[in-house]
Amino acid sequence: MSTRRFVPVQWSSQVTRKAAGLLTAGLLLGVSAFASPRRQEQHFKVDARPVITIHNPNGLITVKAWTKSEVMVISTLASDQVAVDAEQMGNRVDVSTHGLSDSLSPDDMRTDFQINVPEDAELQIHNDSGSVSVANVMGDMNVETVAAGVDLEDAAGYLTVKTVGGSFQCLRCAGRIEVSSISGNFRLIDLRSYHVWAQTSTGNILFNGEFLPNGTYSLKNYSGVIEVRFSPADSFDMSATSLKGKVNNEAKLTPPTHQHHFVPKWGNALFGTFNQGRAKVELTSFDGTINILKRD
Amino acid sequence: MAIIKCEEFLSRFEPWMEGERHADIQAHLRNCPHCHAIVNDLNAIQAEARSWSSSETDAPERVWTALREQLEKEGLIRDTVLDSKRSGRQAASARWLWGLFGGVPRPVLAGAYLAALIAVAFALSGPIHKKVNEEKWLEGTRIATSPLRAELNTAEQNSALSLASSNSDVSASLHQNLAIVDNYIALCEKSVREDPQNEIARDYLYEAYRQKADLLAQMSERGENVQ
């Protein structure tokens, strides 16, 4: 079911003389001629809602949606000491990178992927370092990285992202979003999500999106800044608590009217209702600063 | 009430079959044997089909046998007890984790630490009005978390060794973030000691332990893969 086209750049018969030149240059520069990147392309026919998994130690992963019922995987491998396996089982495509010998440097292991998937694909991506970008994919997604940054645009579905130090940016996304990190910063812009749960320890969180009626928005960090922007038409119930830091608020909140509202007893806290209080917003920090600001 | 003809009845009787009742439809059915027969036929089909569910049987056992083989082949399932081949190859740094939790994957490992902490906290989390309760809570927390901290420290040392030869960017990031979490734990512990009743500080402390367990599990995984 897969069509594989392997295009090793340096094997073209037209560049034989160039290869000799490259080898000389390589020797002079101390760079091995066999370190030229290799490009590999594979195609897989799939049905509705395919599942695509990618395991990669280091590199740039770019995933985009297209209208074909097909998954295309283009991998660019930095060295010949690394290989990419891409296999299809039913409606699932698994892509993984592995080293062919021990003690490879991160540069040797580097593999970049450009992957096109149907719009309703579900993605599971593990990429330790480099970056992950996904655009226009509407299926559920699970992305885990250590140091790689994650960038989602126009995504929907159940989106879960976990990084250790990588940053996270989400533009114009919908559905549910759950993101956690230790030191990564989060930018959540123009969201139309009904559930956002974002937690980072020392990173900053910027939320500048819609508060949908009945939506729940929970932003939490240990230190750093949590900044939330609102517009006059928004409607939310807000609780903002910083145990040892500050809470700065530009929203005119009315005191809560319901009896069982949790009242934090510690730190700097404010809580109240903006307009009809349709969405629920919880902002928590240990010793960071919480800013609730009007949208420009 | 308007009298309807067969043609109109046929174009409108789908909702009738779903339980909607209209007087004109009812009247037509009373007076038209042909349309009445159609409704009877559909009811008979439905009744016969409904009786099929009582004779449903399980799939033959060979279906499960073949399915299980395929799942094992694809590596989608494993037994909770480690097989001997795997334990022989395991890095010493990861053994303590697997030994404690029998090969339980990372999210459950991290959850296990958190569960242990929460169990202790709930056991002592009644209304803390009296100083006696407060002291009990502090002591209880210390008892619960001391072995946990010791385990985490040991795991940290083992994980550091195993990470020596892995991706240096990743290794650096993991170490750096481990230091962040350690600092975070120290500050949260200090807050909890100063104000044991502070639920927010306790929540942050538990979260910090969970993060540390998760990080260490990630470090061990990478060390294991390298070996």
Place this chain on the structure above:
Amino acid sequence: MPEADAIRLAQQGDAAAFERLYRLHNRRVYSLCLRMVGNTAEAEDLTQEAFLQLFRKIATFRGESAFSTWLHRLAVNVVLMKLRKKSGTESSLEEITEPDEESGGPRRDFGGPDLRLSGSIDRVNLQRAVEQLPPGYKSVFVLHDVQGYEHNEIAEIMGCSIGNSKSQLHKARMRLRELLHEALRAKAREDRKAASADAGGED
């Protein structure tokens, strides 16, 4: 083991949890497949394929629908893909390719001979008739009338609207009625032929 625990453990690869989920749901899935394809060998293959797909994707299950609904959606998709491959056509899940449907209403069959079906329907002839239904009709009929799913559940399983589910069910039943009537008429003709052959033989 409760289903929720089994799902959670299965997401972590636990073999016993997988088996538990299989034991809980295999009967309905197998029955669905059997009703749709009409033979046990294919039904077994399809059951295995449906569970295989389920277990491959179980890590992505987030509990936003009932687990059984999610499983049945997978099973229906597996069966429909198989049926489409058999028919050699790429048809949509909501295929209703009956020529008489152009008018948007059920076939006008009044004025024909009034054979009563009640008393003539049995498992064998109804099963044969179900096998002749187009895949879309068959799915809705089996899910609703055989397995007892409500229209809102079928809409979720099939990825269609509730109105669509009701409409397809009605058309499925009307088509079954026609098929059963044709079978009855064919049997009546056979009986008449046999009777006249006997009468001729006696002479």
